[in-house]
Amino acid sequence: xxxxxxxxxxxxxxxxxxxxxxxxxxxxxxxxxxxxxxxxxxxxxxxxxxxxxxxxxxxxxxxxxxxxxxxxxxxxxxxxxxxxxxxxxxxxxxxxxxxxxxxxxxxxxxxxxxxx
Amino acid sequence: xxxxxxxxxxxxxxxxxxxxxxxxxxxxxxxxxxxxxxxxxxxxxxxxxxxxxxxxxxxxxxxxxxxxxxxxxxxxxxxxxxxxxxxxxxxxxxxxxxxxxxxxxxxxxxxxxxxx
DNA sequence: GTATTGCGCTAGTTAAACTAGAACAATAGG
DNA sequence: CCTATTGTTCTAGTTTAACTAGCGCAATAC
Numbered sequence: 001x002x003x004x005x006x007x008x009x010x011x012x013x014x015x016x017x018x019x020x021x022x023x024x025x026x027x028x029x030x031x032x033x034x035x036x037x038x039x040x041x042x043x044x045x046x047x048x049x050x051x052x053x054x055x056x057x058x059x060x061x062x063x064x065x066x067x068x069x070x071x072x073x074x075x076x077x078x079x080x081x082x083x084x085x086x087x088x089x090x091x092x093x094x095x096x097x098x099x100x101x102x103x104x105x106x107x108x109x110x111x112x113x114x115x116x
Numbered sequence: 117x118x119x120x121x122x123x124x125x126x127x128x129x130x131x132x133x134x135x136x137x138x139x140x141x142x143x144x145x146x147x148x149x150x151x152x153x154x155x156x157x158x159x160x161x162x163x164x165x166x167x168x169x170x171x172x173x174x175x176x177x178x179x180x181x182x183x184x185x186x187x188x189x190x191x192x193x194x195x196x197x198x199x200x201x202x203x204x205x206x207x208x209x210x211x212x213x214x215x216x217x218x219x220x221x222x223x224x225x226x227x228x229x230x231x232x
Numbered sequence: 233g234t235a236t237t238g239c240g241c242t243a244g245t246t247a248a249a250c251t252a253g254a255a256c257a258a259t260a261g262g
Numbered sequence: 263c264c265t266a267t268t269g270t271t272c273t274a275g276t277t278t279a280a281c282t283a284g285c286g287c288a289a290t291a292c
């Protein structure tokens with residue numbers, strides 16, 4: 001699993017982390033039942049604190065994407081909902097936003113606005 | 117123009133502000149050429165610092181949505197791009213996300229991921 | 233039993249957001 | 263020309279979230 005972090009980014013590390021893993025799960029690049037790297041290991045390899053990793057994991061757990069158990073680790077949830085329509089919709093929105101010259105931050109704000 | 121701010125929210129005030137105004141512009145609730153309230157006035161009525169208002173305005177200016185001139189104020193840009201397709205795409209994404217039980221934060225992260 | 237792994241706690245540092253106040257420059261309008 | 267308005271720019275202080283660090287504890291696997 002490839003994870004790249006940008007310490008200079010405005011988006012928090014744990015959010016970048018969760019976002020990267022989330023994308024991998026929803027796109028199917030990591031299968032259900034598969035185990036994510038142990039927090040301590042990932043922290044070492046990414047040169048980041050363990051708590052930051054765990055916070056990202058907990059975010060994904062709250063979304064129901066993974067399960068966390070002591071001694072076992074982080075396991076991709078086995079309730080593989082169908083995200084096909086969602087990913088398609090996301091792709092078209094991003095394409096539309098790019099075409100309209102709407103920057104990522106603005107798009108995110110618009111989505112948030114529409115969600116309320 | 118109705119603007120509601122939630123000081124308890126995790127999203128910064130200036131972002132909430134920009135988001136609210138941005139939505140008003142793109143949806144057409146405020147017309148091109150129309151003038152937004154003066155920063156000092158808006159700051160008073162929202163009980164927020166002037167700099168916070170100005171920062172939101174500058175964000176919108178960077179997106180090309182408004183123009184800022186000293187002495188004149190903040191004016192909605194007269195380059196009325198067609199956001200019809202974008203808003204439609206946004207609506208369908210939000211509907212899809214709701215149906216799939218994807219929380220706002222997760223959706224935002226997915227969008228950000230897709231944008232890169 | 234032992235190593236692994238997530239959980240929980242305290243604590244310190246750093247950066248961003250927000251506030252506050254002031255002076256300044258461009259515009260509008262009498 | 264004069265004055266009020268409005269965004270721009272600067273300094274400065276406070277607060278809060280993110281991040282780091284280290285430790286012990288509890289559940290699981292082998």
